[in-house]
Amino acid sequence: MYVAVKGGEKAIDNAHRLLADRRRGDPEISELSLDQISGQLSLAVDRVMSEGSLYDRELAALAIKQARGDLIEAIFLVRAYRTTLPRFGYSEPIDTGDMKLERRISATYKDLPGGQMLGPTFDYTHRLLDPALAGETVPDAPERRFEEAPEKPMRVSDILAGEGLIEPDGDPSGRDPADITRTPLEFPLERETRLQALSRGDEGFLLALGYSTQRGYARNHPFVGEIRIGEVEVEFEAPELGGASVLGRVQITECQMVNQFKGSAKAPPQFTRSYGLVFGQSERKAMSMALCDRALRAGELGEDRVAAAQDEEFVISHSDNVQATGFVEHLKLPHYVDFQAELELVRKMRAEHAHRAENMQEAAE
């Protein structure tokens, strides 16, 4: 009985002891180190940093270890820590055109300045389980294309913009960016706020919604203009230091989609943009985000809103997996007081129903 009249406190303590034991697993087997997690489960770490909105590989690795590999639980741990951190200010916008690239592909051009660069991708691997990986392996040293750092290739969206075929990117507002962790959401949202929410949104949820747009629920004819993965510098302007100083580098994945647009009363025929940006390496998330971003621009572009993916309140209110998991799982908490009230009502209504049936029977006789 999980809600015994007495003993809840002891039960909780015991449950936590058992959890610690199960987390550790067989003590005969050596314990995972944080370096192992961040080095060898790096994409899990990336997801936790991205949806946890905190760029710290070590803390993300710790969270994954503590959460027994449950990534949403790990994201939750990181968020609950992040929210207690003081805020000094906002960094300068990062320049993804200045990225130190590890991967860069475009689906809209066969070849382009800077070339296609596959980088460390699962694409084109055959998904055959590799028994050799069950043991310890030493992979071949990776090839390096450049002895020195290559030139920074221009972004595909800039190539299109040069021809005036794509809508302009908008100018930076100059004011402090919106911050969904410091101000409550108020619908309808500005696009920057929406992108922020999408960037920390659940990968699975955005994937499903993005997929739905491809299957005809608010189709937006997307092309992958460019995906780039690599490191960018983060700069912070501290008036005391005079000018911006570099705080460090973060690895990010950026996806710029180019979407057909036949024009509307509000805008001429042109390609439109949609955008995905996440910490670490996660093309799936960045692409899904871009598909959702485009679908959610329906109102701004004068398109009919006909599908779930275009419905801002629906998408944004349900994209946060920490909120979603909490509320779904709160159904585990005792609800017997409300249930008691419902029990009484159902009993009463059943009695009334039986009484009516009896009367009908009598009337028929």
Next chain:
Amino acid sequence: MTLQDTGLAAYNFAYLDEQTKRMIRRAILKAIAIPGYQVPFASREMPMPYGWGTGGVQVTASIIGPEDVLKVIDQGSDDTTNAVSIRKFFEKTAGVETTTRTGEATVIQTRHRIPEAPLKEGQVLVYQVPIPEPLRFLEPRETETRKMHALEEYGLMHVKLYEDIARNGHIATTYAYPVKVEGRYVMDPSPTPKFDNPKMDNCAALQLFGAGREKRIYAIPPYTSVVSLDFEDHPFEVNRFEQPCALCGAEGVYLDEMILDDKGGRMFCCSDTDFCEERRGEAESVSASNGEIV
């Protein structure tokens, strides 16, 4: 300010940093000034899951001081697992005194119940709220419901209640029964059974409502009118139990149904465990051995 060193990271008194508390207090003040109005606030991620009382915890953390005495109940009981967990959280992060006695507490955080013993001036009752919007299940869009509140457009709610009567002969809402506060805002009393609604009216204590996931705070100041929605020919009624509490004999209180065996055996006893224990403590005829159900 007390800083509690937990080894890795230091946390402020009652977990939240002072800036966050100030932001929440501002929202609370606004909520008190406009009874029943849902004030948006920048809800923080808390170290317990959304849906498990994060709104109530943030409100409590923002109003509690070192001199306060805290009581936490869930389903009327101090010993339900989540009540224990939240009480421990404040014992750990704020080091405040806690109690199970309603009369001794200055701050009472609750989920799904209002204590049976009348609350006094100076006490604060903090409710944990899952869905603060009373119109949400009639209109899922926030943009619409905000407009409806602004225009005092509550026809939809009355239609819903009327449809209940047309279909069932009575209103089929048993908990989270909507109320009107100070003749203006329709408010969700949180999922307390409607049995508790009359206790909100003209209550001597301050009632604060926190919804963390939905980022809303609302309030009922002391001695404010709270009226459960009804119709002249179908007045609001609370559910009555046919038998008294099997443990303390109290009547006119909310009872839990305990299943005793698999043959239909059951007993009804007080949902408010503190109320029940205090009554049993007063009655000499009841021996201590009957005091625990296992």
